[in-house]
Amino acid sequence: MFSWLARIAAACWRPVRWYARMSKDEDDDDALLWSRDLGRHSAGEYSFAVVQANELLEDHSQVETGSSATFVGVYDGHGGPEASRFISDHLFLHLMRLARENGTISEDVVRNAFSATEDGFLAHVRRTCQIKPLIAAIGSCCLVGVIWRGTLYIANLGDSRAVIGCLGRSNNIVAEQLTRDHNASMEEVRQELRSLHPDDSHIVVLKHGVWRIKGIIQVSRSIGDAYLKRPEFSIDPSVPRFRLPEPLRRPVLTAEPSICTRVLRPQDKFLIFASDGLWEHLTNQEAVEIVHSCPRAGIAKRLVRRALQEAARKREMRYADLKKVEKGIRRFFHDDMTVVVVFIDHELLGSNAAIPELSVRGFVDAVGPSEFSVLDGI
Known part of the structure; x- marks a missing residue:
């Protein structure tokens, strides 16, 4: 325990020593930051970036492109990477x-895809929990966007966020949040939980200044977190981190996504999909103004770097210093972050442009064929 605390203390003090000898490394690449500067999708272009903070990257993400549709997925895991990878x-x-x-493609189709994924992961937990009991405490937020035939479908569990940048009447860019944060820090979420569990005085608990469901978790919706959904997945109470104040009588988390549908309008210029690691440091309006005022190529990486600069500033250090903090320890400074910026070029909507069907996975830098061809006959 002492050596672990010493490593954290060293990481916090080390930047002060570095500052004296740093000179012009501000433009050096961050070894924990991955990006694809610009790619093409059916309705324009996209930019993609991920930065790692945890010892194991818990964010997983993908962009799927085809001639008639675009799919974006941002999956912010917690407790481990298994749920987000699944x-x-x-x-x-x-x-x-x-x-x-x-x-x-419809809201029901998207909702049923979430349900099938939740069922599949819980079946995986059931198969493996005897070998790895704590897999029952692994879960993931899940943010999905689909553009098809000029319509945007957004589905969300947890506190990742989709924001659209729209031109206002004075040609200024305006941020519009398309998703609702399912996080106990929000008063409306706490009220929802209390109304659903009127006989449970511990459904939301203020613990060390942070609102948590059952005193354990902040997000109220997720894929996984099986021990907070079904009694069969209860975790041994000797593990204090996941100890419930009383046996689970009914689910306290849900995998029911919030879904919205939007017919894209000429003033809708781009979308930002990001895990909450970005939104901890940038407001919606700050993010859309950065995208609107900067070149497209590398814009997702620019957003991540701006958030990292802000995270460093809060600790009275520079991003150049933060880049030298190793993964794992770096989680004490910021979270994993995933950002996908999707530009909407309206002249391309419905054009069936010759876009290759590709599947791009964030950070692992894997590119392969996509399954979008199944939409060709629809």
């Missing part, structure tokens, strides 16, 4: 299967 491997495939079976 979503990345399965949710899009469920969506394509259901779209083919129903002959369309």
